[in-house]
Amino acid sequence: MSEKSKKYILFFAKIFLIISTAVYPFFMVIMTGAGLVYNHSVYGTKIMYTGIFLIFSGILMTSGSICCMFRKKISNIISLILWVSGFTLCITMLYILCVQADYNGWYRNLSPVSDMYKIRIFPVTVPLMTDLIISLTNIHSGQA
Secondary structure, eight states: OOOOOOHHHHHHHHHHHHHHIIIIIIIIIHHHHHHHHHHHHHHHHHHHHHHHHHHOOOOOOOHHHHHSSSOHHHHHHHHHHHHHHHHHHHHHHHHHHHHHHHHOOOOTTTTTTHHHHEEEEEEEEGHHHHHHHHHHHHHHHOOO
């Protein structure tokens, strides 16, 4: 594979990363957290804090994607740290949210609300994998 084709693949991977980050970590995770914080009087303080941590995890993952856009080795290392910590926090909060929803018997259109949260939040794994590939490629290439 030529050097020029590698650059094109990396360029399109970065475009895919930005689009998928805008949809999942930025919009879905942060908006889910904002909804939980906004409706804290209905859900309670434990779910409100879960929402706050979801917002924070979405910010971490989005910041990681922004750091991944640069070729510097240090920015890609920071990107990996931000993404892994944000993803870990996000999935932990998703677990807590789903356990709470199932325990309280929350349903929407005859299906558990926890399924809706999983469908909305779990796809953050796609931009995570894209970021890992781009960052590791930048770190191990001679240009990083």
